[in-house]
Amino acid sequence: MKTRISISLLCLLFLVTFPAFSQNWDWGGPIDPIQAKMKILHYRLDLEIFPETQRISGSNTITFSTAEKLDLLRFQLINQYEVSKVLMDGKEVRFTHENDLIDITPIDCTCDQVQIFYGGKTPIAQNPPWTGGFTWEKDQLENHWMGLSSQGEGAKIFMPALDHPSSEPSEGVDLHFTVPQPYFVASNGRLIETEESSEKVTYHWRTTYPINNYNINFTLGIFHEVKHDFTSVSGQSIPMHAWVLQENKAKARELLEVLRISTETQEKYFGPFPFPQDKISVVETPYLGMEHQTINAYGNNFQFVPMGKVKYDWLLHHELGHEWFGNKVSVGDWADMWIHEGLTAYGDWLFYWEHGGPDAYFAKAKAEARHLPHAKPVVSPPNSTEEEAYHGEIYSKGAMVIHSLRGVLGDELFFPALKAFVMDDRFTYLNQVTTRDFTDFIQSYTGKDLQGFFDLYLYTTDIPTLKISKKGKSGYALSLEGITFELLVEVLTSEGLNKINLGPKPVTITSNTPPQVDPNGWLMLGK
Structure with missing residues (x-):
């Protein structure tokens, strides 16, 4: 049986082992006062992806609302891309693109939409997903295989956006990707339409749910797809998909079954799958993994392990869990x-x-x-x-x-x-x-x-310290030092397992054997 590293230790290992970006593309912090005046309603991303040169080119149409007329619109996009023009109401408007910011002077109109055209060489991920960007590889058949990760950087590494964790497009996103034949692009939401020509194919994906910027995602490759309909505890039937490389198609059905079992388990404790109008899915990626709303990245090499009567994949289960915590329940800070x-x-x-x-x-x-x-x-x-x-x-x-x-x-x-x-x-x-x-x-x-x-x-980083003092023949005084309140703690004595409120004031118990305090390890205690 192979040793499995816990996700927390794995994260720490990578955090201390690998260097950060040479350029700081961190995000969050206080929101820009200019951007705080704007609410994003919708993104429409139109991108052509060029695997041979590792470039993208296209536009993002941003629909927004404001409580007042603004003299300046501000969005984030890394300077690695070149912005060619910006349109409002079909007319070109003035803009600057410096320090990863696009500042736009809007025309005198009541426009609530701006279209930003851009393109360029994509930033390469140094250590995905912890230090994100684009990961360009080839599969065993020499087909291009691209994955995107941006939790630490935000959407600005792939599209112009109001790039702050508190900003989510309230009406979702429409995503249009044009790629060379015969490549496929897996993305968020549901596949609405596919348009093909002899040399290119365009995929249109859509989600009407709010979505955090780093959860907007797309993966390119030539995949084998397996699917079935998942019956949620809500009674709804939800499409469930798994896309794997052609070389791994023998693993696809088992992966889909592991995904089904994990979804059923998550639903039991946290309620129905949060995005029933979209899908439940995973796509094989050239990096370990990442939560992306309804299209979770999976790169754990099908390391399924027995757990009772089923099989478990810690990476798949963890990223799937983010559909509830991170995607449905999300933080703005x-x-x-x-x-x-x-x-x-x-x-x-x-x-x-x-x-x-x-x-x-x-x-x-x-x-x-x-x-x-x-x-x-x-x-x-x-x-x-x-x-x-x-x-x-x-x-x-x-x-x-x-x-x-x-x-x-x-x-x-x-x-x-x-x-x-x-x-x-x-x-x-x-x-x-x-x-x-x-x-x-x-x-x-x-x-x-x-x-x-x-x-x-x-x-805090403090934890209470357990103190046990012998009192007479069969008495013991128990207390928790370092706190000013009481905690309900399990104590195993010669009479059995009981729960006792323990705090800084000693509590005396009787036991013919030394008591075991918190024998199941519920609490973080110093001893």
Whole structure:
């Protein structure tokens, strides 16, 4: 059996091993005051992709709304591309393109749309997906194979956009890709139309759901497709697709089955698949993987492992989980990025619970807890950039916080509360969330005062220290030092397993054997 590295350790490994871009294409932070006056309604991206020269050329038509007439429109696009012209109401308008910003002087009209024409050599990913860009490779048949990753950089590395995590096109995107025959482009949403000529083919994809900029994605190659209709817990029938390279078509059906099982597992705990009008899908990519709304990148080489009666692929399951946390429930400030990664990582643990049983689940949780460095708070300062907020503990410790929350609340409160949060219209699609939204909701839903718990584990690097003192023949005084509140903790004594509120004030218990405090490892405790 091959050793599998946990996703949190894998992320940390790559973060410290590989260099960053020579040019800083980070995103997030405070939103530009000019851009804060604008709401993006829709993107229509028209791109021709040239695999032989690794170039793209086309336009992005941006539909927007404003509360006032603006003297300046501002969008992001890296200077590696050349902007040839900008149109409003069919007329060319003045613009500048400097420092990865396009500043446009709008004409005197009530126009709510601008079309930006651009093209050039694509930026090459240095270490996808952590340091993103375009990945150009060839498959074993010498066909071109291209993948795009941009979580750390945003959409500006492939299209002009209002490139801030708080900005999502409320009416979705239309994506038109023209490529040489016989190449295929897999992208977001549903395939609306295919137009072919003798030398080229154009694919039109569309999603009407809001979508974060880095989730807009496209992958080029010559693929083998397998598909079937997935019946959601909502009762809806949703197309499910897997696209793999021709050389891997023998693996395609098994990949689709692994995807089906993972989707069923995610739905059990987090509710119906969030984008039923689009599709559930994965596409094989020349890098490890990344969540992209309804077209998750998959490059884990079909490393399926047994888990109970089914097979499990940690990469596929994790990226699929982002359809709920990251795509449906999304944050507008990278300070709260742990909501994307920590809750999704906890969904990975739930696959162990569902298919491997409690022993597999607790072994997974304890293994993750052993490697936590508690080096950075899970929640970053407000207005953080992606680079500032992204570190391994938003995965591992973020998941551990949710695991600990389960231990404190008990399953009868925890699971309904978590699903209710994901299903609440106040926190989904266009209604982006903060950490405070999550913690307030959990406390309101459960009726429990958990503010001390959340403040400790999310905003600090501290953990309480367990102290056990012998008192007489069969007495033990238990306390948690370093906190000012109490936590509900499991304690195993000679009389069995009980839950006791522990805090800084010692609690005396009786046991004929030394007590085991938190034997299942629900909490992060220093000992």
